[in-house]
Amino acid sequence: MMTGNPAPRRLSIFGSTGSIGRNTLDVVDHLGGRENFEISVLTGNGNVELLARQARSFGARMAVTANDRHYQSLKNELSGSGITVAAGKSGLMEAADREADWVMAAIVGTAGLAPTLAAARRGADIALANKECLVSAGDLFIKSIHEGGGRLLPVDSEHNAIFQVLEENQRHAIERVILTASGGPFRTASLEEMAGVTVETARAHPNWSMGLKISIDSASMFNKALEMIEARHLFGLKPEQIEVIFHPQSIIHSMVGYSDGSVLAQLGTPDMRTAIGYALSFPPRPNLPVERLDFARLARLDFEAPDERRFPALRLARLAMTRGGVQGAVLNGAKEVALEAFIERRLSFLAMADITERVMDDLAHLPPASAMDDVFVADRLARQRAAELMKLDAAG
Numbered sequence: 001m002m003t004g005n006p007a008p009r010r011l012s013i014f015g016s017t018g019s020i021g022r023n024t025l026d027v028v029d030h031l032g033g034r035e036n037f038e039i040s041v042l043t044g045n046g047n048v049e050l051l052a053r054q055a056r057s058f059g060a061r062m063a064v065t066a067n068d069r070h071y072q073s074l075k076n077e078l079s080g081s082g083i084t085v086a087a088g089k090s091g092l093m094e095a096a097d098r099e100a101d102w103v104m105a106a107i108v109g110t111a112g113l114a115p116t117l118a119a120a121r122r123g124a125d126i127a128l129a130n131k132e133c134l135v136s137a138g139d140l141f142i143k144s145i146h147e148g149g150g151r152l153l154p155v156d157s158e159h160n161a162i163f164q165v166l167e168e169n170q171r172h173a174i175e176r177v178i179l180t181a182s183g184g185p186f187r188t189a190s191l192e193e194m195a196g197v198t199v200e201t202a203r204a205h206p207n208w209s210m211g212l213k214i215s216i217d218s219a220s221m222f223n224k225a226l227e228m229i230e231a232r233h234l235f236g237l238k239p240e241q242i243e244v245i246f247h248p249q250s251i252i253h254s255m256v257g258y259s260d261g262s263v264l265a266q267l268g269t270p271d272m273r274t275a276i277g278y279a280l281s282f283p284p285r286p287n288l289p290v291e292r293l294d295f296a297r298l299a300r301l302d303f304e305a306p307d308e309r310r311f312p313a314l315r316l317a318r319l320a321m322t323r324g325g326v327q328g329a330v331l332n333g334a335k336e337v338a339l340e341a342f343i344e345r346r347l348s349f350l351a352m353a354d355i356t357e358r359v360m361d362d363l364a365h366l367p368p369a370s371a372m373d374d375v376f377v378a379d380r381l382a383r384q385r386a387a388e389l390m391k392l393d394a395a396g
Ligand SMILES: NC(=O)c1ccc[n+]([C@@H]2O[C@H](COP(=O)([O-])OP(=O)(O)OC[C@H]3O[C@@H](n4cnc5c(N)ncnc54)[C@H](OP(=O)(O)O)[C@@H]3O)[C@@H](O)[C@H]2O)c1
Pocket: 014, 015, 016, 017, 018, 019, 020, 021, 043, 044, 045, 046, 047, 048, 066, 105, 106, 107, 108, 109, 111, 112, 129, 130, 131, 132, 155, 156, 157, 208, 210, 211, 214, 272
């Protein structure tokens, strides 16, 4: 009989220098690091120094910066290490082509689409943090997962929560999923107050510490809108089965309602390492040093229905899901341009949804995507149209 330790699992982390990527390496470290895992590829973009440090410390086989201009500095940082270095879009595709059992998809934005789809097609298990894969290219992405034969493991805390409490053998009995949302900094603000929101007030998320864009997306509920579309694709739901409820303490991360009236919820302190660890160890649960819930100290959990007049992004998500096709890509592309304009103080907070909805209406005729290029075209057209509309509004 053969004995000995099983071969270490091969992991790749796309976006290892970001918040999710750093937390993933922290979890890997807690679960035995190089003893239990072999790091195939780490990718980053601008933070070359951190990428090189991570690659050396975890003994990665390959390190990729998505930015061609950083190739030489990454090469210099890693000289003598024996670690293969690559850069640019082709470097990311090389990364996707490397052998890996499990890939963390944590590149922010549409840049994550092509490498993640390619890794899915190769058959790796995909731990999905990047939202665009499902929001913009949901049907194609799910098809790639099926073709490759790997598993899709949601990392976004809400979807990870649903994944944890969704009873696969009871699919027929699932009535609804309930995504929780903290409500952000403007949960109790009036419509008038929200008209005057600034970048500084919008970025202050009460419970989670995140980057600028995702914090503003959380304040406007666009982040929740993207999560609704994600949930539809991940769990094969109808738009009317997806509900959103404000829950300011962010302790319940989401819930699934069944036909017998039962609702199963996943609770925990807001720490992404729980979701990442679950996706890494699944099905067994790992041992992680996250803060434990103290119910006596918590005392209460509150809930309230979101007001879609103040948070129109939620209505736009439902519209995109009902229309289907590339409307998710259009919503996301238009929202990105509106968000940039808000950050640069060229657009008001509430106008982000207004611009997005007008672009979605203008591009409602686009056909469904049969290849990734169709998604990129929809994204480009949406961005162009959003810019045009803002120019027209500013002129008129
Ligand atoms: N943070 C959270 O709590 C959280 C929760 C749920 C879901 N998510 C989702 O997970 C994804 C990652 O979030 P994050 O918070 O980790 O973002 P982040 O901190 O901004 O990190 C993004 C990562 O992507 C890299 N990157 C940036 N631009 C790129 C480009 N053009 N091409 C290739 N790589 C690029 C960054 O590299 P450099 O840093 O080297 O520039 C970094 O490694 C997002 O889609 C987000 O919506 C995040």
